Amino acid sequence: DAGVIQSPRHEVTEMGQEVTLRCKPISGHNSLFWYRQTMMRGLELLIYFNNNVPIDDSGMPEDRFSAKMPNASFSTLKIQPSEPRDSAVYFCASRPQESDGYTFGSGTRLTVV
C-alpha cells in the first residue's frame, strides 16, 4: 500500500501563474479531502469528494481555487491565478468510509513569490 500520493512535494511559482496540485488516494477509499495548512489558520478543509462527487466546497477560499476528481484514483486542486497569500502546505487525505480516520499524503508545500 503506497498510501496517499501527492505531487509535487514542493512548488515555487510566481504570482499570477497557474498551479496544479495532484493527489492519488488509496485504492478503495471512497472519500477524498483537500486541506490547507498555515501557521495562522491551522488545518482548513477546502473541499471533499464522496465517490468522486464534490460534496462540500464551502472551504474553497475564492473562485481562483477549483478541484476536480475525474475518477476514483485521481484528484487535482488548481489555483489560477496564484497569489502570495496562497502559500501554504496543501494536504490530500482519503478514507474508506465515514467511520474511519483519514490517511494523509505527504503534502505539497506551495510558495508563491
Place this chain on the structure above:
Amino acid sequence: GQQVMQIPQYQHVQEGEDFTTYCNSSTTLSNIQWYKQRPGGHPVFLIQLVKSGEVKKQKRLTFQFGEAKKNSSLHITATQTTDVGTYFCLYNQGGKLIFGQGTELSVKP
C-alpha cells in the same frame, strides 16, 4: 454555533514527564478523532472515540471521551523525544470535519 477549544497551545516538558492535551466543546460531539503531526510531516490518525465515557489506550497514550461527549483528552505517560509533534483533535461540526488548533509538544532530553 459549536465552539471547540484545544488547550494548551504549547507544552514543553522534560523527558519522562507526562503530557495532556484537551479538546473542549460547547455542545455535544458525535465522535472525536486524534491525530499527531511530526515537525515537517503530515497528520497521522491515532484513534477515534465514539461512546460516552470511552477510554482507549495505545501503549503510553490514553484517550478519553467525556461522559457528556463534550470533552476529550489525550494523555501521554512518561514522554519520550519521539513524542515531539503537534497533536490535533478532529470533530464534526454541522457535517463538516474540523481540526482543533493543535497542541505543540516539545520534549527536552
